[in-house]
Amino acid sequence: MKRKRKLSEFPWQYVFFTTFSGNADLDRHLSSLLRSADVLHLVKFDSDLVLSNDESTSDLADRVSLKVRELDLAQSRVSHTLIRIDAIVERTACIDGVKKDFESAATFVQTFLQIDSKYKDFASDQREQLLASKKQLESIVRKRLSAAVDQRDHATILRFVRLYPPLGLEEEGLQAYVGYLKKVVSMRLRLEFDQLVELMEQSYSSSSVGNQDFQSNVILNELRSPTITEFPKNWGCPFLERPEPSFLEVTAMQDVSLEQYSLQASWLNEISKS
Template identity: 65%
Template sequence: MESSDPPPSINFGTAEALDHIRSLTDVGAMTRLLHECIAYQRALDLNLDHLLSQRSDLDKHLSNLQKSSQVLDIVKSDADHVLSNVSSTCDLADHVSAKVRELDLAQSRVNSTLLRLDAIVERTNCIDGVKQALDGQDYESAAKFVQRFTQIESEYRDSGSEQRDQLMESKKQLESIVKKKLSAAVDQRDHPNVLRFIRLYTPLGIEEEGLQAYVSYLRKVIGMRSRLEFEHLMELMEQKNNQNQQVNFVGCLTNLFKDIVLAIEENDEILRGSVGKMGLFMLFVSFKRSVIRGGL
């Protein structure tokens, strides 16, 4: 609370003010400073009364602060407890995570071992299956067993050499039979059996050899038809009674190209199934070279 009296000319309560008062010699100046000192004291009393009037409010605030301090202590205690629990949970989570990684690694190893055991059993089944299929002349099944064994070998290269030797022996036997059967079918112009044995070259892993054999077979078939037609034309030319008859060489050549186109169209599926689009390309190139060289 501020006083309405004018401010004192000196700052009472300091060492400088006391020295100034001691040095005074004029009574008027002393009287003036006395009145100022009384006014200053009155202002101090008023300020003190004002501060004392706020004591109850300050006591209430202090009490509230003490209560808040107690609550903060409780909160701190709870926070420390939560921190302890979180730290413990974190350590437990790290431990569990490490165990999970160990179990995952162990499971992977177990699964890998089980797969290898299954592969061993399946390889044995393939070996037995090839032998039984060969005995029963079921060459398609035998070729599938060989193909499956080869796939397993590519996945597990550390398989037993004894099993591999047994399978390779059966594979060689099957390849020999297939090639002989194919050769016989080609000689007999038995197209269904030619297709049957050509399809076995793929599971046996000798696709390119099969493609070459099949292309050679198609060339022989077309060449034989063209040769017969050409020989027929030559006979017409040699017959004296047909000297005035026109011989259609253009038609003969046209029929040759028609046969080539039909061969490509009719054998599109088997060629693509064997070695993809390269089979068609190889067939076309082979026919083209044969026509140019005249060796079809």
């Protein structure tokens, strides 16, 4: 049987009790506190046990969380490594494909440029090899385009102009094609002007009005001929068309004098020089 503890075993309580022993209410409250002291002691013991369990659970949760973070970091590194491996494989395919025809080579160079923008410091040997192939391909394309322009081979010009965007040379390709069109337009205008002057001289040498009308019709028929109507699809340029009569046709119908044609000839010379 548990022994009941005496008031004398609690020094400060004993002093307090003996000092205020004359107060009946105080005696009653103190007796109640003494009876609950043992219960409070048990509650404190249980609280310490719960606290210990909570600390153990918290430590375990921290260790598990650390393992999860380590696994997540490892998974991220594995995923990044797989992406790098895919990039190496694609670069290898680009190296093999760049040795094929020009169109395929330009496409593979474009793919390489896209990969290189993400992994510039990766696989330096492959990067140097692809950059060397790109430089060689650019040189070949420029030479072939220049030769095609000199030969006025429109189909070949379109073929090589379309290779400029995949090589990252959109602006240069556009300038080259516009320069070619300027030459074509200038040459055609000069040819039309020379033909027009010749036909007008013939028409002025005739005194018959009917003959002049016939010569004017001949001029218009000579001026109506096919023109370049195709632009590279990469830039979406508008078509060169003739929705209205050219200035040569208009001047022929208006019977402009040869002095005015001389002024137009000087204007054509300025175009050909630009």
